[in-house]
Amino acid sequence: MEKHVDVAVIGGGIIGLGIAWEAIRRGHSVALVDPDPATGATQAAAGMIAPASELHYREEHLLELTVDSACRYPDFLSSLAWTGIDPGYRKTGTLVLAIDGADRTALADLRDVQTHHSLSVEQVSLREARRSEPMIGPAATAAFSAPDDHQVDPRKLAAALLAALGERGRLVQARASGLDYDGRRVTGAILEDGSVLPARHTVVANGLAAAQLAGLPCRLPLRPIYGDILRLRVPAALQPLLSHTVRGLVRGTAVYLVPRADGTVVLGATMREDGNSGVSAGGVYQLLRDARQLVPAVAELELEEALCRARPGTPDNAPLLGIVPGADGLIIATGFFRHGVLLTPVAAALCVDLLEGKPCPPGLERYRPDRFEEGQA
Incomplete structure (x- = not known):
């Protein structure tokens, strides 16, 4: 017993x-x-603490929980400080990019919803976006900033x-x-x-x-929703590749890059319900293809890890x-x-x-x- x-x-x-x-x-x-x-x-x-940029249509009911939880994070992490393990908490905001006209429209519509719910999201000029993130590629046609988004290393x-x-x-x-x-x-x-x-x-x-x-x-x-995640190593000559989390819509497909303090970048995330628990070749291709549209230097990074995990959906x-x-x-x-x-x-x-x-x-x-x-x- x-x-x-x-x-x-x-x-x-x-x-x-x-x-x-x-x-x-x-x-x-x-x-x-x-x-x-x-x-x-x-x-x-990936560890994004991002109530603003994680807001999805018809999931507005979750916003009260996500905003509340994000506000609780500093105290929650401070209670663990005695362990001596740095959880990788970074108060870096999110930069959201669009590629084509449909992407711009979708992100503008989302920004209206975010603003309606008093979230801090604003459209910024591409010049301003590239000033803060010089590695942004020429394919980007619009940029939005979510300065209150943070991240942690799970x-x-x-x-x-x-x-x-x-x-x-x-x-x-x-x-x-x-x-x-x-x-x-x-x-x-x-x-x-x-x-x-x-x-x-x-x-x-x-x-x-x-x-x-x-x-x-x-x-x-519960149902399994699989996601392919890549971890890329940034060569010393390109560090720091990014200072913000960069998300984007690339012809309707979402992709994100989360920079870590250890010189890696987390790239994700596909969502599929095909029952395939292994890393998808098509998913890896899609992630790298779309990430290069946002940040072309992704092609020069070292592929350090490819993972697939199932998340529990309802x-x-x-x-x-x-x-x-x-x-x-x-x-x-x-x-x-x-x-x-x-x-x-x-x-x-x-x-x-x-x-x-x-x-x-x-x-x-x-x-x-x-x-x-x-x-x-």
Whole structure:
């Protein structure tokens, strides 16, 4: 029998790690269950903390969460400073570029939505854009600036969270197979060897694998959305290649380049639901082709890494976040799709608030984990 804890967190991606740390810093005993933490979608994430440039049509309802989470990041990171691991937080804004007329129209329409929601986005001249980023190529025909967008390195942030967990919590390197659920209350996690990790509260935060847990009180309709991510090494002669994150629409296709302090650039991200979990040759070609339109010097960089990871999506592309009526002691936190890193601080705070018995904040009902059950609105 495993030692009883206040909180058992199933899943060691960035969301699960964030929840575990938030619970620890509020004084709860915590065990995190994951056979190989921070190797899934977290390993591939670009780490943009960008509520403005990440705003998508029909996802405006997420804006309150994303803006709130971005504001929480400095405090969340400062709580990890004692680990001595730099999470790569950089207050660099985003420069968004358009190539053709349709791209310009699409970005102008998006800017109208962003402005409507009081986000700081403005159109800048190409001369001004090239003054701040000399490597921008001649194909760019319009530029927009989102100065409040920031970034973090998810791999380094995960390393800091794991270090904190190792010092002040407990890591159980095993796979969870189910929930210890008697039809009324969840009292812990069942491990793959059949043993039970007893806990007063159990948080399911293991991404796509959450749907396969035995004993769930409701179905979790998650689907894998694959993305190809490249990491490129900038030669010394070209450093720094970029000082801002550069995003663009290239004839209707989105692409981004995120510069890291270590002289690399993260290039992404394709989205596909073809079931192919390997790196797509077509995806790599598309990323390099479109990135060269924005920054031609990309052709001179060294291809250091190509990854493909699946992100957990839901039918409405909104997270499954909150409690499930009739299953006391259980909190669900999965389905964050492309916003996992961005939403980590706010998701962690909300989950720990709920397990501490604080009232569900207005608006969180929209993300009820059981909202896709028959009869639910």
